[in-house]
Amino acid sequence: MTELPDSPRGHLERPATKAALVIQHEILRAVREYLSESGFTELLPPVIGPVTDPGSRGAKQVDIDYYGHKYKLMTSAILYKQAALLTFDRIFYIAPNVRLEPPETSATHRHLTEFHQIDVEIAGASREDAMAVAEDIVRHAVRGALGRAGAEMAALGRTADAFVDLSSGPFDRVTHTDAVADLHRLGVPQSPDAEINWEAEEQLSRKASRPFFVTDYPKGSRGFYDREDPADPGRLRNFDLLAPEGFGELASGSEREFRYADLISRMRETGENPAKYAWYVEMARDGIPASAGFGIGAQRLTRYIAGLDAIWQATAYPKLPGVVSP
Numbered sequence: 099m100t101e102l103p104d105s106p107r108g109h110l111e112r113p114a115t116k117a118a119l120v121i122q123h124e125i126l127r128a129v130r131e132y133l134s135e136s137g138f139t140e141l142l143p144p145v146i147g148p149v150t151d152p153g154s155r156g157a158k159q160v161d162i163d164y165y166g167h168k169y170k171l172m173t174s175a176i177l178y179k180q181a182a183l184l185t186f187d188r189i190f191y192i193a194p195n196v197r198l199e200p201p202e203t204s205a206t207h208r209h210l211t212e213f214h215q216i217d218v219e220i221a222g223a224s225r226e227d228a229m230a231v232a233e234d235i236v237r238h239a240v241r242g243a244l245g246r247a248g249a250e251m252a253a254l255g256r257t258a259d260a261f262v263d264l265s266s267g268p269f270d271r272v273t274h275t276d277a278v279a280d281l282h283r284l285g286v287p288q289s290p291d292a293e294i295n296w297e298a299e300e301q302l303s304r305k306a307s308r309p310f311f312v313t314d315y316p317k318g319s320r321g322f323y324d325r326e327d328p329a330d331p332g333r334l335r336n337f338d339l340l341a342p343e344g345f346g347e348l349a350s351g352s353e354r355e356f357r358y359a360d361l362i363s364r365m366r367e368t369g370e371n372p373a374k375y376a377w378y379v380e381m382a383r384d385g386i387p388a389s390a391g392f393g394i395g396a397q398r399l400t401r402y403i404a405g406l407d408a409i410w411q412a413t414a415y416p417k418l419p420g421v422v423s424p
């Protein structure tokens with residue numbers, strides 16, 4: 099069942115919608131409990147700003163008129179997460195993002211124009227520290243859904259069997275280079291210098307039986323804030339977390355650039371004008387902590403855990419790219 103109902107009522111009154119939203123509620127509850135118990139403070143996320151994350155591939159940003167200044171709706175609150183580390187060492191948001199994705203992505207079953215990220219940032223952390231927290235979040239979310247929304251999971255045909263492999267070992271890690279080689283062996287075209295494209299990512303995801311990490315993406319595939327590896331120039335100290343069964347990407351994260359000079363050169367390399375980022379650049383000039391963090395798509399995580407055909411089934415108010423909806 100992947101047809102979007104033609105009215106908001108049709109969607110909201112469907113029992114499957116209610117089951118998915120109960121599961122999502124328990125996922126978010128479990129994530130909040132885990133993060134709070136691990137010393138994280140939840141902050142309320144910013145919604146608008148003079149700039150937003152430039153790193154979202156192919157998606158258009160939404161401008162608003164802010165007292166005569168052009169502001170943006172957040173496509174990601176990454177810059178604000180780094181800023182928040184001036185106050186706390188470990189923070190998270192459950193943050194709304196708006197991205198006008200290309201209309202053709204309405205067919206991927208994993209793109210919305212309005213979605214939420216479980217957005218985590220950790221001062222002084224390495225990429226590996228951040229990956230460990232991302233892995234813990236997924237495990238707690240699965241446990242929360244099975245433990246507290248077992249009836250709703252069963253109603254959607256999803257049982258503990260789907261998570262036996264997840265429970266039985268650590269998430270695998272593969273470098274971008276090895277993932278590309280693997281794709282070439284499968285006869286799937288993929289550039290070694292670029293982000294893994296959606297079809298290829300789905301192929302990798304299909305082969306897996308539990309979530310896994312892809313690390314060390316090439317420079318040029320990501321925004322200026324993913325830290326370049328000093329030991330391997332041209333590679334980034336970053337990662338994606340992919341779900342199994344063809345569900346694809348769940349999260350992206352990295353160690354962050356935080357040194358003023360490095361940030362400025364990375365901005366210029368990625369075609370961004372540092373002057374546009376004045377508040378952030380000035381803050382970095384005066385010093386921001388080293389950090390690592392990531393964002394897990396809340397609807398993507400719900401889709402994977404609940405085993406939903408399409409991502410819009412994981413939201414009360416679906417907005418699909420190119421589709422006019424309330």
Ligand code: AMP
Pocket residue numbers: 153154155174197199208209210211212213214215347348349350393394395396397398409
């Ligand atoms: P990104 O910074 O683009 O990697 O986004 C962070 C996470 O947000 C991704 O790993 C996805 O889980 C989620 N996400 C990104 N774009 C979308 C979208 N258009 N619809 C739903 N979830 C998304």
Ligand code: MG
Pocket residue numbers: 338347349350
């Ligand atoms: Mg990503």
